[in-house]
Amino acid sequence: xxxxxxxxxxxxxxxxxxxxxxxxxxxxxxxxxxxxxxxxxxxxxxxxxxxxxxxxxxxxxxxxxxxxxxxxxxxx
Amino acid sequence: xxxxxxxxxxxxxxxxxxxxxxxxxxxxxxxxxxxxxxxxxxxxxxxxxxxxxxxxxxxxxxxxxxxxxxxxxxxx
DNA sequence: CTATATTTGTGCGTATGTATG
DNA sequence: ACATACATACGCACAAATATA
Numbered sequence: 001x002x003x004x005x006x007x008x009x010x011x012x013x014x015x016x017x018x019x020x021x022x023x024x025x026x027x028x029x030x031x032x033x034x035x036x037x038x039x040x041x042x043x044x045x046x047x048x049x050x051x052x053x054x055x056x057x058x059x060x061x062x063x064x065x066x067x068x069x070x071x072x073x074x075x076x
Numbered sequence: 077x078x079x080x081x082x083x084x085x086x087x088x089x090x091x092x093x094x095x096x097x098x099x100x101x102x103x104x105x106x107x108x109x110x111x112x113x114x115x116x117x118x119x120x121x122x123x124x125x126x127x128x129x130x131x132x133x134x135x136x137x138x139x140x141x142x143x144x145x146x147x148x149x150x151x152x
Numbered sequence: 153c154t155a156t157a158t159t160t161g162t163g164c165g166t167a168t169g170t171a172t173g
Numbered sequence: 174a175c176a177t178a179c180a181t182a183c184g185c186a187c188a189a190a191t192a193t194a
Binding site: 080087123 | 180181182183184189190191192
Binding site: 112113127130142143144146 | 159160
């Protein structure tokens with residue numbers, strides 16, 4: 001699922017996978033995404049990489065991050 | 077005692093010092109360790125660093141943490 | 153039963169240092 | 174010089190569990 005040796009950056013691979021899930025309705029709109037640590041652990045990457053992936057989703061308008069609360073799936 | 081400039085990470089230095097105390101019987105088995113905030117203040121580190129140090133002690137099997145109660149010295 | 157205080161759990165934001173390609 | 178990735182460390186805020194008044 002995640003290929004550390006691949007040409008595309010890890011944070012992009014993680015972002016793509018998370019986007020795939022969101023579009024599949026997991027998690028649904030207005031629900032929180034797993035936290036940075038949870039994502040980092042699941043994908044076996046550093047927290048910074050998980051953060052970077054979330055930033056990509058934010059740039060894509062898929063999620064909204066609220067400091068101290070979490071990252072929510074934007075209502076499409 | 078704690079060297080912020082040292083090569084070894086702060087959380088490890090704190091963990092080592094706490095282990096030294098535990099082995100010296102302070103605190104004794106089944107007694108609670110100082111809380112994360114107390115440890116952080118005493119050593120002049122952030123709470124996250126104190127948490128990390130406690131996690132190390134837990135991994136070493138020296139302490140057991142109970143949410144909402146505290147961290148206890150494991151009976152050796 | 154409710155309220156409060158304490159402690160751990162979680163989550164985010166940020167900064168710095170190191171290593172690699 | 175730059176991008177990627179990891180590790181460490183700081184801070185802040187809120188949630189959950191526990192104990193007690």
